[in-house]
Amino acid sequence: MDPYINEWLNLVIRFAHLITGIAWIGASFYFVWLDNSLETPPQWKKDKGVGGDLWAIHGGGFYEVAKYKLAPEEMPKTLHWFKWEAYTTWITGFLLLSLMYYVGAESYLIDKRVADLTQFQAIIMGIGSIVIGVGVYELLVRTKLRNHGIILGLILIAVATALSYGLTQVFSARGAYMHMGAIIGTIMAGNVFFGIMPSQRALVKAVNEGRAPDPAYGLNAKVRSTHNTYTTLPIIFIMISNHYPMTFNHHANWLVLIAIILITALVRQYFVLRHFGKQKPLVLVGAVIATIILAFLIAPKTTQLTKAQKHQVVSSKQVLSIIEQRCSSCHSDNNTDDVFKTAQAGVIFKDIASIEQWAPRIKARVIDAKDMPFMNKSQMTEEERNTLAIWLTNASLY
Numbered sequence: 001m002d003p004y005i006n007e008w009l010n011l012v013i014r015f016a017h018l019i020t021g022i023a024w025i026g027a028s029f030y031f032v033w034l035d036n037s038l039e040t041p042p043q044w045k046k047d048k049g050v051g052g053d054l055w056a057i058h059g060g061g062f063y064e065v066a067k068y069k070l071a072p073e074e075m076p077k078t079l080h081w082f083k084w085e086a087y088t089t090w091i092t093g094f095l096l097l098s099l100m101y102y103v104g105a106e107s108y109l110i111d112k113r114v115a116d117l118t119q120f121q122a123i124i125m126g127i128g129s130i131v132i133g134v135g136v137y138e139l140l141v142r143t144k145l146r147n148h149g150i151i152l153g154l155i156l157i158a159v160a161t162a163l164s165y166g167l168t169q170v171f172s173a174r175g176a177y178m179h180m181g182a183i184i185g186t187i188m189a190g191n192v193f194f195g196i197m198p199s200q201r202a203l204v205k206a207v208n209e210g211r212a213p214d215p216a217y218g219l220n221a222k223v224r225s226t227h228n229t230y231t232t233l234p235i236i237f238i239m240i241s242n243h244y245p246m247t248f249n250h251h252a253n254w255l256v257l258i259a260i261i262l263i264t265a266l267v268r269q270y271f272v273l274r275h276f277g278k279q280k281p282l283v284l285v286g287a288v289i290a291t292i293i294l295a296f297l298i299a300p301k302t303t304q305l306t307k308a309q310k311h312q313v314v315s316s317k318q319v320l321s322i323i324e325q326r327c328s329s330c331h332s333d334n335n336t337d338d339v340f341k342t343a344q345a346g347v348i349f350k351d352i353a354s355i356e357q358w359a360p361r362i363k364a365r366v367i368d369a370k371d372m373p374f375m376n377k378s379q380m381t382e383e384e385r386n387t388l389a390i391w392l393t394n395a396s397l398y
Helices: 003-037 084-103 105-111 119-141 149-168 174-210 215-243 253-277 280-297 316-326 352-357 359-368 381-396
Strands: 050-058 062-068
Touching: 003 062, 003 084, 003 215, 003 253, 003 352, 062 215, 084 105, 105 174, 119 149, 119 174, 119 215, 119 352, 149 174, 149 253, 149 381, 174 215, 215 253, 253 280, 316 352, 316 381, 352 359, 359 381
Parallel strands: none
Antiparallel strands: 050 062
C-alpha cells in the first residue's frame, strides 16, 4: 500500500476510533455513576415501580432521573439504546489493528529479534490470540463463577498474565501490547453484544407482552457491565502505550503490562467506591505508591562509562556519520524509509546543531530504552550506541 494513503487511512480510522471510544467510555462512566448515585425515591414513585432516583443540574437545567426496579408498566414510545458506541469503537479499533499490525505486519508486528515469522503466521497468531482470549472469558463468565467476583477476577488475571507472556514471546513489544488491548476491547464489546443487549431486549419483550421480566437478565447485564467498568482504564493505557517505551521495551514487559492493568483497575475501584459514597483515599494512595514502585523497578540503567571512555574523544563527524546512517532514513526532510515517508514525531536531523537539540530524546530512546531506531531496522550496533553515549556525556548535553 502507498505509504501516503496508509497515513491518511491511519489518521481517519484512528480519529474515528478515538471519537467513538470517547462516546462509549463517557456513556459507561456516566451510567456507572448514575447507578451508584441513585437515592431512595418517595413512596409515590415506589408505587410506580421506581427503585431509585436522583436530581442533577447541567447546562443551565434541572434533570430528574428515575430507574425502575424491573421495567415500567407501559413501554415508552421512544426508548434510547446505548450500543453503537461500543460496536463502532470495536469496528474502528479492529480496522486500525488490521491496517497497522496486519497490513503493516513487517513494520509493526514482526520483530525478527523475537520471532522470525511470516506475515501470514503473524496475522493468524494475532487473530488466534483474540479468539482464545475472548473464548476463555466467555466460557468462564457463563458459569456460576460469575456469581463469585473475586475468584473469577483472580482466574482472569492469571489468564491475562499467560496471554501477556505468550504474546511478548512471538510479537514485537508494541504488537504484543496492542493485541492485549484488542483482547480486552473485544471482551468489552462482547459483553455488550452477548450479555447486555440480549438482557435489555428480553426486558423490553417481557414488558410488551405484559409479563414480569426475569430478574436474571438484569443481573447478567450488571455483571458484564461491572467487568467493563474495571477494564476501561487498562485499555485506555494500552491505546497510548506505544508512546512510552519504558513500559513495553522492558525485558519483563509482559509483567509490566499486568502490573499497570492492576494499578489502573485499582484507580477505577476508588472512583466506583466514591460513587457509592464511600471515601477510601487509601485505595488511590495505594495505586500511586504502586506506580512509583513500578517506575523505580523498571527504570533503565544509566550507561556507566569506563575511565577510558570518559577520556575518549568522539568527534562531531563520527556522530553525524552514525545519525545519517542509522537515523536519517526516518528523521530527515526527505525520508528514505519504505514505510515512514515523513519525519517521525517532527524530529529532523540536519546537522550537529539539530542533533544537539534532540540530545535528551536521543539519550532516552537510543541509549536507555533502545527502542530507536524503530525495531532497529537500520541495525544500529551496541558500539554505535556507546559512541553516542560517550559523546552525549562528554559534551554535557543531558
